[in-house]
Amino acid sequence: MTILVTGGAGFIGSNFIFHMMEKYPDDRIVCLDKLTYAGNLSTLASVMDRANFRFVRGDICDRETVNRLFEEEHPEIVVNFAAESHVDRSIEDPGIFLETNIMGTAVLMDACRKYGVRRFHQVSTDEVYGDLPLDRPDLLFTEQTPLHTSSPYSSSKAGADLLVMAYWRTYGLPCTISRCSNNYGPYQFPEKLIPLMIANALNDKPLPVYGEGKNVRDWLYVEDHCKAIDLIIHQGRVGEVYNIGGHNEMANIDIVRLICRELGKPESLITYVGDRKGHDLRYAIDPAKIHGELGWLPETRFADGIRKTIRWYLENRPWWEEIISGEYRNYYEKMYGNR
Ligand code: NAD
Ligand code: TDX
DSSP states (O other): EEEEEEETHHHHHHHHHHHHHHHHHHSSSEEEEOOOTTGGGGHHHHHHHHHHEEEEEETTTHHHHHHHHHHHOOOOOEEEEOOOOOOHHHOOHHHHHHIIIIHHHHHHHHHHHHOOOSSSEEEEEEGOOOOOOOOOOTTOOOOSSOOOOOSHHHHHHHHHHHHHHHHHHHHHEEEEEEEEOOSSSSTTOTTSSSHHHHHHHHTOOEEETTTOOEEEEEEEEEHHHHHHHHHHHHHTTTEEEEOOOOOOEEEEEHHHHHHHHHHTOOGEEEEEEEEOOOEOOOOOOOOOOHHHHOOOOOOOOOOHHHHHHHHHHHTHHHHHHHHHHHHHHHHHHHHHOOO
């Protein structure tokens, strides 16, 4: 079987490719990735030369490239990770988010219709549900929670989700959607909270916490997300949405303090900076559906996952040091320079 993985040079896509190649050595994996600032070919070095792996540099918005790839490979399953994924960037410049996240998804689904697939899976996010109040721990996002977005990023992801459901209902395209909470783990781009704080702490730089650091995210180790997607593409029901999350809510400030402790760095590095515009207060996933239907449960406890992640960043300094010494420096200066 051939599986097309888009966005596979990014954080979650690459971890998914590693998971799939390990678990299904007889499958062929084709990765289509534009290699934006967030894509990194060196991440895929360990699989690049395998006979059952092919990397293609290309844009999911480019219909000709996408159609040619479908003609050559005839994928049976398509898993779409390709996206602009950073909320802060979407606040600065929404346009590319609409193009990649909405139009790119449409182009991929058009190719799926034209050439026929067994499954199109859209990797979505819990951010499409908006946020929950901090003082109502009883409230969780279920698949029935209305879409109610806050940022251009989450709006573009919600737009894509609606389009996926429309292709299922209108054309009968066999689709599934997963909406996962915040991921952490190896190969996450250092613009995101956890790797940014690890990298800054290791370099004894200030740790910029937005607002008061009270916003809550529901953290899941990336491998657990990948296993959930594996289950959904093989056993999930078409036309269905599955929430993915492991009941692991934490306030940002507690994560940053934990990273300081683990690295033996002083909390005096913590610097409170201006808040994110429209900052979502709290995310929390109810994973009852994927647990009940597909038997999925997270396997990595946060205490273990964060240690593994920190160890990975310590042992793979060249991977992230190359990133933070390049174009990323300009981004950092722009976002944090006089915040
Ligand atoms: P990422 O930014 O690390 O990687 C995105 C990848 O997509 C990069 O390799 C990039 O080069 C590629 N890409 C971007 N635009 C493209 C285009 N037009 N054509 C082809 N490739 C393109 O993102 P991530 O954190 O790995 O997220 C992957 C997916 O999972 C996204 O759809 C995101 O919305 C979703 N998601 C992420 C999280 C999280 O916590 N990171 C949580 C839930 C859902
Ligand atoms: O420097 C920072 N300081 C800070 O306080 C950064 C980068 C973040 N934060 C806060 C903002 C959020 O409350 O930390 C929290 C997490 O921020 P991000 O890592 O940017 O993640 P988030 O905005 O929650 O979105 C993530 O989870 C859902 C992913 O980036 C999305 O792609 C995914 O859909």
